[in-house]
Amino acid sequence: MSSPKFSLIVHGGAWDIPAAAIPDCRAGIRHALEAGREILARDGAAMDAVEAAIIVLEDDITFDAGTGAHLNRDGRVQLDAIIMEGASLKAGAVAAVERIKNPIRLARKILESSEHMMLTGAGAELFAQENGIALCDPSELVIERERRAWQRCREGNHSSEFHFGHNHGTVGAVARDVQGRIVAATSTGGTCCKFPGRVGDSPLVGCGCYADAEAGGISCTGHGEAIMKIVMAKMAADLLRNGAAPQAAADECVQLLANRTQSTGGLILLDRSGRPAAAFNTSSMAHGYLEPDGSVFISP
DSSP, X not given: OOOOSSEEEEEEEEXXXXXXXXXXXXXXXXXXXXXXXHHHHTTOOHHHHHHHHHHHHXXXXXXXXXXXXXXXXXXXXXXXXXXXXXXXXOEEEEEEESSOXXXXXXXXXXXHHOSOSEEEHHHHHHHHHHTTOOOOOGGGGOOHHHHHHHHHHHHSOOOGGGSSSSSOOOEEEEEEXXXXXXXXXXXXXXXXXXXXXXXXXXXXXXXXXXXXTTTEEEEEEEOHHHHHHHTHHHHHHHHHHTTOOHHHXXXXXXXXXXXXXXXXEEEEEEEXXXXXXXXXXXXXXXXXXXXXXXXXXEEO
């Protein structure tokens, strides 16, 4: 079977998605796929397609990224994001930013215009200002649903019942364009009520994201500290490099996550030919990809 002309896979996090949220999750995944496909279908770059898909998900309050992300212990949104290009292994990442509406834009700017790979907090926001990315008011990222959830956690017990995707809800995308370029990206608001300044796996090369033209591209989601322990995205890339089938590689990573850390999560990937796979050990994972015939697969 020949490789697809171009490929795209996206996710909105591996978590216990309540039935009431499934339609919004499916709609968000579809919109992200449409945004990326529109670029890829006119022979656009994987970098542009991934950024466009992630922006859709960051702007969708259903997911834990960008606007509507979980609040930290201080009641503030702190965002992390990364984008990585497989041919050069270049990446750009941001962590703990509070005044960036779409952190994936800033991550890409760092990849393209900085000697550094990751910037955090105030330094990342200063870089944004100096490179034409506007800052937003932190309050613009906070929605009433998350403010109420944060308040309930403060007044009582820190509980998953107060949140959509209490620990999970990170978003990600991986694309392969018609030139064969592979790009992966991940963006998150992290866990609810996290300690200020906490950074999880999402913006770390090899943990929450990895892209290598010789292997494929990966975006992870789940319990960040556990994913960091097994360097899950790089593990998936190494399996692909060594000849594992895409689904087998994804399954093996999630199995190791469960066995070695007793934790939960998931990942999406494309191998170097653009074949998609996804795996998770939560009750569900919001994700979707383009079929070779141009139709879309979306789950749940």
